[in-house]
Amino acid sequence: MDIITIIYIMLALSVSSFFVMFAVYSAIEKNFRPVIVSIIITIILISIFLLIYNFDIHNIFKLVTILTIVSFIFLYFTPFGKTSDISVIKSDEKFDERDTMFARNDYKPDSKKYNEYYRINPDKKKIDDKLRSMPDLLERGGKYFDHNRAAYVKGLFEIEGLLANYTEGGINPQKTIINQHEATKLIKEKAIHLGAAEVGIVLLDQRWVYSNVGRGPEKWGAQIKNNHKFVVCYTVEMDYYKVSNAPDFDVIEESANQYINAQKISITLANFIRELGYSARAHVSGSNYQIIMPAVAYGAGLGELGRHGYLISKKYGSRVRLGAITTDIPLIADKPVMLGVQDFCKICRKCAHNCPSKAITEGKKQMVRGVEKWQLNIEQCYRYWRSMGTDCALCMKVCPFSHPNNVVHNVVRYGIKKSSIARRISLWGDNLFYGK
Numbered sequence: 001m002d003i004i005t006i007i008y009i010m011l012a013l014s015v016s017s018f019f020v021m022f023a024v025y026s027a028i029e030k031n032f033r034p035v036i037v038s039i040i041i042t043i044i045l046i047s048i049f050l051l052i053y054n055f056d057i058h059n060i061f062k063l064v065t066i067l068t069i070v071s072f073i074f075l076y077f078t079p080f081g082k083t084s085d086i087s088v089i090k091s092d093e094k095f096d097e098r099d100t101m102f103a104r105n106d107y108k109p110d111s112k113k114y115n116e117y118y119r120i121n122p123d124k125k126k127i128d129d130k131l132r133s134m135p136d137l138l139e140r141g142g143k144y145f146d147h148n149r150a151a152y153v154k155g156l157f158e159i160e161g162l163l164a165n166y167t168e169g170g171i172n173p174q175k176t177i178i179n180q181h182e183a184t185k186l187i188k189e190k191a192i193h194l195g196a197a198e199v200g201i202v203l204l205d206q207r208w209v210y211s212n213v214g215r216g217p218e219k220w221g222a223q224i225k226n227n228h229k230f231v232v233c234y235t236v237e238m239d240y241y242k243v244s245n246a247p248d249f250d251v252i253e254e255s256a257n258q259y260i261n262a263q264k265i266s267i268t269l270a271n272f273i274r275e276l277g278y279s280a281r282a283h284v285s286g287s288n289y290q291i292i293m294p295a296v297a298y299g300a301g302l303g304e305l306g307r308h309g310y311l312i313s314k315k316y317g318s319r320v321r322l323g324a325i326t327t328d329i330p331l332i333a334d335k336p337v338m339l340g341v342q343d344f345c346k347i348c349r350k351c352a353h354n355c356p357s358k359a360i361t362e363g364k365k366q367m368v369r370g371v372e373k374w375q376l377n378i379e380q381c382y383r384y385w386r387s388m389g390t391d392c393a394l395c396m397k398v399c400p401f402s403h404p405n406n407v408v409h410n411v412v413r414y415g416i417k418k419s420s421i422a423r424r425i426s427l428w429g430d431n432l433f434y435g436k
């Protein structure tokens with residue numbers, strides 16, 4: 001057998017195996033459209049490969065096939081074009097936690113908070129009153145309301161509310177002397193042991209600290225001061241199958257569950273660091289955050305901010321929730337990463353197309369408090385949550401980065417990170433396999 005035929009057979013087998021593997025992984029993911037599409041592609045490819053193998057006696061078509069496959073692989077994996085980063089400029093502007101949608105949702109008409117908030121922000125009163133008049137999440141009236149499951153999730157959120165009281169505590173006066181390398185390794189190890197999926201560290205930028213308390217057990221409206229040097233930030237994975245059922249009830253159940261997991265990690269890590277003799281504060285949902293989580297997670301090198309406003313993490317894409325602690329224990333900071341998300345989001349827009357409330361822009365980024373990003377319309381988004389009675393997450397579900405962390409999807413992620421050509425091919429492939 002000549003060398004061209006041997007290379008031809010090897011490449012034909014590799015390409016066919018890739019699509020078979022893709023079909024198997026998709027079947028495991030219970031995603032039947034990509035199973036069918038990859039089986040059809042495999043059958044077409046094998047037929048063409050066999051046809052060429054049997055009838056191409058002068059090896060011309062085998063050579064053309066080899067060159068086509070090699071060129072494709074080369075173009076897909078070779079860095080091609082520029083990969084954009086998130087543009088950040090100096091700004092002292094801070095975000096007030098009282099302006100978050102969840103905080104605004106809590107202002108009961110004619111209460112002290114309500115009167116004070118809408119005296120300062122009269123422009124928000126009409127839209128917020130309208131939102132408050134709709135059925136609340138987990139209450140009868142939402143499209144996906146289910147009495148038993150709502151009761152279960154309310155129970156989870158109740159625990160979440162209780163845990164929000166355990167963010168701080170006494171510091172052991174007998175300080176353990178530990179260097180920054182040891183401390184970084186130890187804390188990252190413990191975070192993973194407690195259930196974090198990915199962990200990163202960043203110096204705390206004061207822009208990421210909310211200006212005033214908007215929710216949680218601390219005094220509403222109080223100025224937030226956090227002078228810790230570092231943030232340890234981490235992701236917890238949202239279950240792929242639960243997210244695949246968005247915006248059904250599965251997704252809010254999974255969100256509540258992962259928020260509690262994240263709280264457990266933050267509270268335990270902060271306790272541990274205080275036991276070592278250093279100051280530490282857990283930042284947990286429910287809500288006792290002092291810092292803006294997606295911005296911190298980006299700074300800590302966990303991923304990039306997507307068009308939908310969520311973090312897109314290295315391993316699990318949009319399918320994550322975030323947690324953090326701030327601390328003074330000496331640590332080594334990580335650096336932001338470039339995954340090709342900014343460039344991919346520019347051409348993708350799947351979340352915007354599929355967002356039922358049109359809360360995600362199809363347009364360009366804006367400069368928001370010194371960070372260039374796609375700005376979400378939070379009122380529109382929240383209106384849809386209330387009409388469904390769940391936290392929607394359709395944008396998380398359709399995002400091409402949300403596919404499971406396995407070899408097939410990681411090959412695609414690698415291409416997206418490196419090459420502008422790969423981004424175009426990957427988007428075309430995602431539409432073909434998963435639909436628009």
Ligand code: SF4
Nearest residue numbers: 355381392393394395
């Ligand atoms: S959660 Fe739903 S409504 Fe909100 S931005 Fe995402 S897709 Fe749109």
Ligand code: SF4
Nearest residue numbers: 306345348349351399
């Ligand atoms: S769906 Fe597309 S545009 Fe939206 S965040 Fe994901 S990659 Fe970006």
